[in-house]
Amino acid sequence: xNILAIESxxxxxxxxxxxxxxxxxxxxxxxxxELHRIYGGVVPEIASRKHMExxxxxxxxxxxxxxxxxxxxxxxxxTYAPGLIGAVLVxxxxxxxxxxxxxxxxIPVHHIRGHIAANYLAYPELEPPFLCLVVSGGHxxxxxxxxxxxxxxxxxxxxxxxxxxxxxxxRVLGMPYPGGAARDRxxxxxxxxxxPLPRSRPGENxxxxxxxxxxxxxxxxxxxxxxxxxxLDVPSLCAAFSAAVSxxxxxxxVMALEQTGCRKIAVAGGxxxxxxxxxxxxxxxxxxxxxxxxxxxxxxGDNGAMIGAQAYYEYLAGNTADMRLNAYxxxxxxxxxx
Ligand code: KG4
Ligand code: ZN
Numbered sequence: 001x002n003i004l005a006i007e008s009x010x011x012x013x014x015x016x017x018x019x020x021x022x023x024x025x026x027x028x029x030x031x032x033x034e035l036h037r038i039y040g041g042v043v044p045e046i047a048s049r050k051h052m053e054x055x056x057x058x059x060x061x062x063x064x065x066x067x068x069x070x071x072x073x074x075x076x077x078x079t080y081a082p083g084l085i086g087a088v089l090v091x092x093x094x095x096x097x098x099x100x101x102x103x104x105x106x107i108p109v110h111h112i113r114g115h116i117a118a119n120y121l122a123y124p125e126l127e128p129p130f131l132c133l134v135v136s137g138g139h140x141x142x143x144x145x146x147x148x149x150x151x152x153x154x155x156x157x158x159x160x161x162x163x164x165x166x167x168x169x170x171r172v173l174g175m176p177y178p179g180g181a182a183r184d185r186x187x188x189x190x191x192x193x194x195x196p197l198p199r200s201r202p203g204e205n206x207x208x209x210x211x212x213x214x215x216x217x218x219x220x221x222x223x224x225x226x227x228x229x230x231x232l233d234v235p236s237l238c239a240a241f242s243a244a245v246s247x248x249x250x251x252x253x254v255m256a257l258e259q260t261g262c263r264k265i266a267v268a269g270g271x272x273x274x275x276x277x278x279x280x281x282x283x284x285x286x287x288x289x290x291x292x293x294x295x296x297x298x299x300x301g302d303n304g305a306m307i308g309a310q311a312y313y314e315y316l317a318g319n320t321a322d323m324r325l326n327a328y329x330x331x332x333x334x335x336x337x338x
Contacts, residue, residue: 001074001315004062004098005308008051008091009083009111010137011035011042015058016304017066017073021117021312022124026065027305030054033178040171048086055094070102077311080108080321081331082138088327096323107311108321111302112139112333113151115268117310118303122295126266130293131256133249135277136269137163137178142207142252143333144260148313151333154256155207162245163271165215169241172222173234183238184274190239195221197244207252214244242276250280257288266293273297 002025007014011032017025032050036042063069078095079088092108099106116132131154132143140163141156160168163180170179197217202210218241225232253265265285271277278294285292299306314320319335 001312002068002072003075003077003107003308003311003315004059004073005077005109005304005311006055006059006091006095007079007111007114007302007304007307008055009079009088010302011047012302013051013054013058014302014304015055015062016308017062017068018121018305018308018312021309022120024121024305024308025068026062027303028058028062028065029303030058037177040177041167042084044084044086047084048090051087051090055090059094059098073102073104075105075107075311075315076102077107077109077307077314079111079114079307080325081110081328083111083329085327085329088329092325092327096325100323105315105320106322106325107315107319108325109307109310109314110331110333110335112136112141113310114306116143116145116266117313118268118295118299118306119266119293120309121305122299123293126264126293129262130264130266131253131260131262132266132268133253133272133281134268135162135249135271137161137167137271139269140209140211141333142256144256144262145266149317149319149335153333155205155209155252157209157211158202159210159212160215162211162249163269165211165245166241166271168215169218169222172219173237178270180271181273184242184276186235187238187242187276188235190233190235190237192236192239192243194233194236195240197240199244199247206255209248209252211245211248214241214248242274245274246277246280249277250284253281254284254288257285257290263288263290264293265290268295268300270301273300
């Protein structure tokens, strides 16, 4: 089954064609990062307009790259939630129009389920059940993937997402948006013990996380140094910050592996590209004899292929939509009848 999948929830327009949920035939991406950089973050209105401009050409490019025609496509898939509402709407409307014109099924995909499914592309042997740590620009959660479309949220951030904090602190340090990757590179030259940063343990659910205190502590440190004319050791601050994020995430992963007895841990989302987090998960999993699944960096960020991968399993579960499909800025990964 060939699925043409569309992703437009944030600042990448992406169209991919994926066969049977596992084989990427093409993965076309038009990134808007340069466009938003001068504003220090994504400007929703600009994002929507840019998606509109490129989405049709990108779908054509996907067909051209694979030598396929519309007749070779068996279904359309699209990210319908969560994301910037105007941006998500562009993809949803395009997919609805294409499904109607081509008379093919329309499969709505939750963006975070897509991030998790990036692992199916990188690891053909991976099948649920497994645990997945989702760390993206907008979401941080630990998910028990019981089956392809049956998930349990073990814990989630109660405030900011980890990626959001990486980006905010990077911005105040004068680094270009999105700052996570640049900070990661810088952190490798730093001394993580130089700046003590907090690790919070919020609420009753031990799997829940909080990053706003960490973000505020880092921002206060930077502002204080600026006010008293102190030169900051930026690499060390970056190293301390990555360490604090990892120290929040990894013990929860360990606890989940121990409590569920599951021995498979996958990571997903852009922040999963972070070298410190990757190294700490690998080390922790080794001690527990757990198998680690870490998609290559290209599949960690937003892309269309991950939506095509999850769409296949949503289709098998009967989760298709009709022309009443709407876009949603927020929606639980657990899903509900549409
Ligand atoms: O998953 P993603 O591409 O978009 C969302 O769905 O949000 O994640 C983007 C996030 C940004 O916050 C970016 O700064 C962060 O991933 N990121 C990183 C690294 N590479 C990307 N954060 C920390 N370390 C990295 N190496
Ligand atoms: Zn994403």
